[in-house]
Amino acid sequence: MSIFEHNDELEMKAVITGDIVNSRAVEAEKWILELKQKLNLFGQEPKDWEIYRGDSFQLKVEPENALTATILLKSQIKKFKELDVRMSIGIGEVEYDAPKITESNGSAFLRSGECFENLKKDLLMIKSASKSFDKTMNVMFSLAGLSMNDWTPLSSEIIQISIENPEMTQLEMARILDKSQSNISIALKRGGFDEIQKLLNYYKDEITKL
Numbered sequence: 001m002s003i004f005e006h007n008d009e010l011e012m013k014a015v016i017t018g019d020i021v022n023s024r025a026v027e028a029e030k031w032i033l034e035l036k037q038k039l040n041l042f043g044q045e046p047k048d049w050e051i052y053r054g055d056s057f058q059l060k061v062e063p064e065n066a067l068t069a070t071i072l073l074k075s076q077i078k079k080f081k082e083l084d085v086r087m088s089i090g091i092g093e094v095e096y097d098a099p100k101i102t103e104s105n106g107s108a109f110l111r112s113g114e115c116f117e118n119l120k121k122d123l124l125m126i127k128s129a130s131k132s133f134d135k136t137m138n139v140m141f142s143l144a145g146l147s148m149n150d151w152t153p154l155s156s157e158i159i160q161i162s163i164e165n166p167e168m169t170q171l172e173m174a175r176i177l178d179k180s181q182s183n184i185s186i187a188l189k190r191g192g193f194d195e196i197q198k199l200l201n202y203y204k205d206e207i208t209k210l
Contacts, residue, residue: 010093012210014066015101015112016059018073018087021123023055025082038076042069046100058101058112063091063210067203068163070124071148071196075160078151084123088115091128091210123149130210137203144199147192155191158184162193163200 020031032051039049042061049059061069066089077085090112096105107129115127124141127134151159161173170184177184188194 010095012063013094013108014061014063015090015108016070016087017112017116018057018085020055021084021086022082026080031080031083034076038073048101050101052102060101063207064204067200072160072163074148075156078156079153081153086119086123088112088119089126090115128210133206140199151191155187158187159191159193
């Protein structure tokens, strides 16, 4: 389909808009490489993701994968103790799917942008067509932030590996990271990993109802 043709079959997508908090505290080439590595898991540059204005980015994913993507992106950036990341998730349609994501348009992009502008103390929020869904999820995101915003670099790495490799045991992870199994267990508990898994499962169940 030509980019000039109208798409009559609009699909629901999630658009994540984000920027790096305190980005100048670490050499850009270090964290940008880490960020690109994780973005590449979810699509191709520049159609599905793009980094712009130095420390901002957008990513387009399937709605059911949006929260997993934000948590993995956060865990990647939080490996640098000086950094954090603010993100908004917009759920909606993509009415114009351009070769570059930053030139695409639709309700998913508009909601993501509006939600990002409303980020204050919270570092993660969502906006969809359902106000009740948004209200519930944003309260849950705020509570999850009490743990996630305080992740140490080690907790970030362990949680990231756990999400990406759900079958991996703590003992296997300990060997990979050259840590004791008790270190792995403590890091997961302090990082609120069990609660994060419950949040991911709840989100995936509820997003299918929109």
